[in-house]
Amino acid sequence: MSKLFQSTQLKEIMIPNRIVMSPMCQYVAKQDGKVTDWHKVHYGARAVGKVGLIIVEATAVEARGRITDQDLGIWNDDQIPGLKEIVDFAHKQGSVIGIQLAHAGRKAEISDRESVIAPSPIPFDQGFVIPKKMTEKEIEEVVQAFADAARRADQAGFDIIELHGAHGYLIHEFLSPLSNQRNDAYGGSREGRLKFLQEIVKAVKKVWPSHKPILLRVSATDYADGGIDLQEMIEMLKIVKTWGIDVIDVSSGGLVPARIEVGAGYQVKFAERIKEEVGIPTITVGLITEPELAEEILFNDRADFVALGRELLRDPYWPLHAAKKLNVDIEWPKPYERAKR
Numbered sequence: 364m365s366k367l368f369q370s371t372q373l374k375e376i377m378i379p380n381r382i383v384m385s386p387m388c389q390y391v392a393k394q395d396g397k398v399t400d401w402h403k404v405h406y407g408a409r410a411v412g413k414v415g416l417i418i419v420e421a422t423a424v425e426a427r428g429r430i431t432d433q434d435l436g437i438w439n440d441d442q443i444p445g446l447k448e449i450v451d452f453a454h455k456q457g458s459v460i461g462i463q464l465a466h467a468g469r470k471a472e473i474s475d476r477e478s479v480i481a482p483s484p485i486p487f488d489q490g491f492v493i494p495k496k497m498t499e500k501e502i503e504e505v506v507q508a509f510a511d512a513a514r515r516a517d518q519a520g521f522d523i524i525e526l527h528g529a530h531g532y533l534i535h536e537f538l539s540p541l542s543n544q545r546n547d548a549y550g551g552s553r554e555g556r557l558k559f560l561q562e563i564v565k566a567v568k569k570v571w572p573s574h575k576p577i578l579l580r581v582s583a584t585d586y587a588d589g590g591i592d593l594q595e596m597i598e599m600l601k602i603v604k605t606w607g608i609d610v611i612d613v614s615s616g617g618l619v620p621a622r623i624e625v626g627a628g629y630q631v632k633f634a635e636r637i638k639e640e641v642g643i644p645t646i647t648v649g650l651i652t653e654p655e656l657a658e659e660i661l662f663n664d665r666a667d668f669v670a671l672g673r674e675l676l677r678d679p680y681w682p683l684h685a686a687k688k689l690n691v692d693i694e695w696p697k698p699y700e701r702a703k704r
């Protein structure tokens with residue numbers, strides 16, 4: 364019996380299989396941050412390919428929170444209709460679809476360099492701007508921007524939102540002592556560094572329907588002395604769990620430049636420890652390309668979902684091909700049935 368193709372329920376959302384399309388920026392939007400034809404075809408193809416849960420790329424909750432000027436945006440209501448087209452098509456194919464809500468913080472490489480903000484005025488690396496330290500008023504504004512974005516995501520019909528707390532972007536910058544050197548309520552202790560995220564979760568929950576799941580993506584380790592390591596992340600997530608986050612999407616790194624040894628399934632060990640010690644469902648990701656590896660991870664309860672990034676760029680129909688390889692009979696899109704064999 365395949366686990367990869369077993370459906371599962373998160374809150375009231377039934378996900379048809381355990382295959383997740385990892386959020387991946389396409390950098391093809393214009394300054395207005397609106398969905399383009401590329402996005403429609405790109406996400407549509409993965410829905411045709413029977414991905415169970417598609418997570419739309421990092422989408423900026425504020426214009427100054429884009430990674431680049433080409434990022435998708437969800438900071439105004441005019442951006443909703445384009446997103447809704449993606450959602451409606453994915454739903455017609457039977458996929459569940461979520462969106463990653465993001466703010467780049469100090470890693471923003473936008474043309475408006477003056478507006479780059481972060482918890483502390485510490486640049487990511489050489490060549491990056493020195494970010495402006497956020498005032499408490501700016502913190503409040505960004506928290507509200509996340510809530511407004513969640514409301515728009517619901518209006519567009521998304522089933523799930525994922526808060527981007529990984530890869531050195533704004534939420535992660537507050538979490539890590541390497542990028543957060545504030546001595547007010549938003550820094551210092553573990554609780555202080557978690558406060559920005561806590562306020563976002565609280566504000567989002569006021570507008571996001573309670574029957575729809577909220578995911579959080581984290582970097583399990585900063586791979587750097589003085590930063591977050593796996594044990595510290597586990598302790599943080601024990602607190603986060605009490606706020607009502609449904610799934611942790613476990614990635615790693617990105618806060619500071621670091622050398623990372625990668626290989627097939629190299630981040631599974633993080634998802635496994637978090638699942639076990641925090642007692643929360645996890646998504647694992649990172650160089651998972653073979654259906655057999657995906658099955659093994661699920662069978663041994665090392666994660667609840669398996670996300671694919673680049674492999675789904677190479678092969679939008681990966682789930683169809685995986686099912687064939689694993690001898691699982693799944694429904695193909697009707698217009699393609701003659702190709703099923």
Ligand SMILES: Cc1cc2nc3c(=O)[nH]c(=O)nc-3n(C[C@H](O)[C@H](O)[C@H](O)COP(=O)(O)O)c2cc1C
Pocket residue numbers: 385386387388389420421463527529530580614648649650651670671672673674
């Ligand atoms: C083109 C590209 C864009 C990405 N954009 C995002 C993003 O928007 N948000 C995010 O959390 N991770 C992003 N990532 C990381 C992926 O979601 C994924 O975690 C990473 O590629 C490892 O998985 P893989 O080995 O299956 O590709 C991106 C990766 C790629 C290759």
